[in-house]
Amino acid sequence: xxxxxxxxxxxxxxxxxxxxxxxxxxxxxxxxxxxxxxxxxxxxxxxxxxxxxxxxxxxxxxxxxxxxxxxxxxxxxxxxxxxxxxxxxxxxxxxxxxxxxxxxxxxxxxxxxxx
Amino acid sequence: xxxxxxxxxxxxxxxxxxxxxxxxxxxxxxxxxxxxxxxxxxxxxxxxxxxxxxxxxxxxxxxxxxxxxxxxxxxxxxxxxxxxxxxxxxxxxxxxxxxxxxxxxxxxxxxxxx
Numbered sequence: 001x002x003x004x005x006x007x008x009x010x011x012x013x014x015x016x017x018x019x020x021x022x023x024x025x026x027x028x029x030x031x032x033x034x035x036x037x038x039x040x041x042x043x044x045x046x047x048x049x050x051x052x053x054x055x056x057x058x059x060x061x062x063x064x065x066x067x068x069x070x071x072x073x074x075x076x077x078x079x080x081x082x083x084x085x086x087x088x089x090x091x092x093x094x095x096x097x098x099x100x101x102x103x104x105x106x107x108x109x110x111x112x113x114x115x
Numbered sequence: 116x117x118x119x120x121x122x123x124x125x126x127x128x129x130x131x132x133x134x135x136x137x138x139x140x141x142x143x144x145x146x147x148x149x150x151x152x153x154x155x156x157x158x159x160x161x162x163x164x165x166x167x168x169x170x171x172x173x174x175x176x177x178x179x180x181x182x183x184x185x186x187x188x189x190x191x192x193x194x195x196x197x198x199x200x201x202x203x204x205x206x207x208x209x210x211x212x213x214x215x216x217x218x219x220x221x222x223x224x225x226x227x228x229x
Contacts, residue, residue, distance in 0.1 A: 006157075034217055036217075042222070043205060043220040043221060043222045043223055044158075044205065044207075044218075044220040045220075046217035046218070049217055090157060090158065102148055102150075102160040102163050102173055102174075103160075103218065104160075105150075105157045105158040105159070106157055107155060107156060107157035108157045
């Protein structure tokens with residue numbers, strides 16, 4: 001079975017700082033990868049996804065992520081964060097090739113942006 | 116409006132009681148999922164359904180029952196609630212087995228078992 005590890009449980013940054021949130025997955029085959037964001041009191045929203053092709057994926061709100069197959073990683077980045085980026089961020093994985101047994105989520109990273 | 120509706124938004128129940136969380140979608144998506152979100156555990160899949168009358172267990176199904184008699188509804192029942200089931204529950208849908216769109220999540224139900 002697949003698993004996802006998010007390295008940082010809590011991250012505190014100042015506005016305009018650069019952001020990188022780590023995500024590593026464990027699975028022997030090809031995967032689809034996702035980053036979701038959950039703003040305080042809200043439901044999860046899709047930030048970006050990787051299926052195939054260009055390993056650098058751009059999402060909404062200036063976020064991007066790079067899939068490095070050799071490292072089993074899919075780190076989320078943003079060059080300059082804003083106070084409104086304060087949220088919980090979840091990395092998720094699912095084996096590609098069909099089936100619908102659900103996404104496997106990491107435990108999340110709580111990001112706090114200080115003004 | 117189209118979308119996913121979860122009800123209730125908040126629920127407090129007593130240990131041992133049966134409680135049902137509702138999930139309704141207006142898109143006729145085939146796939147529906149129930150997740151629970153707990154601090155330190157992220158989201159864990161409870162049950163999922165590929166179509167009406169087709170359901171399957173996820174990672175943490177014990178103590179829960181689901182049904183899907185109609186495509187648009189996917190209720191989650193706690194047969195005899197326990198304190199360990201205090202959590203935030205999210206329903207999600209997907210139109211097909213492909214994840215080109217990612218999942219769409221509902222607003223969640225915060226359940227407290229006392």
